[in-house]
Amino acid sequence: MKNPAVEHLLRADKKLARVIKQAGPCLLKPSRGTQPWQALVRSVAFQQLNGNAAQTIFNRFLALFLGTKFPTPQQIVRASDEKLRCAGLSRAKATAIKDIAAKTISGVVPDRHAIAKLSDAEIIERLTTIRGVGPWTVEMLLMFTLGRPDVLPVTDYGVRSGFAVVHGLKELPLPKELLAYGERWRPHRSAAAWYLWRAADLAKETAK
Secondary structure (H helix, E strand, O other): OOOOHHHHHHHHHHHHHHHHHHHHHOOOOOOOOHHHHHHHHHHHHOOOOOHHHHHHHHHHHHHHOOOOOOOOOOHHHHHHHHHHOOOHHHHOHHHHHHHHHHHHHHHHOHHHHHHHHOOOHHHHHHHOOOOOOOOHHHHHHHHHHOOOOOOOOOOOOOHHHHHHHHHHHOOOOOHHHHHHHHHOOOOOOOHHHHHHHHHHHHHHHHHH
């Protein structure tokens, strides 16, 4: 069965098409069982850390709350900053995670049912009011949790690196340049971003 997003990108961008043919099917699939606030907590915990270190700290955070797979917002709000920092979270991350929990309780962070009724722009505007949550974090939520098809995280280092690889550039493109070029990928910019990440990965593998 053909993927409409991939078919569109193959037609719209010959240079990206070469990466698509090399990388194969697009494996971008949303995490349907995750609530938006849970995805935000995980993203904050993983910020500015490599995968293994981030996963270790995140697992310690989860282990702080006995008898539950994932703590409730109420449990997180009641936890002291000291308790959260025992897991290895920085003070800023502990504060951000508690703010995510508090804004979930107050309704700023909608559940999956409610958030489905909001546009991408509305979700970004709403969730970036949370401490420690910027546009990139919300874009990852849109792509990997909600499965929104037309998200282009132009500030993402991997996306910019992949674009430079595809176009043979010595320097990374500016976000505004990437945004302008990406108009040809609409309404499937999420899949385009996924292939740019793959382009960066393939270049690293080739360089080994």
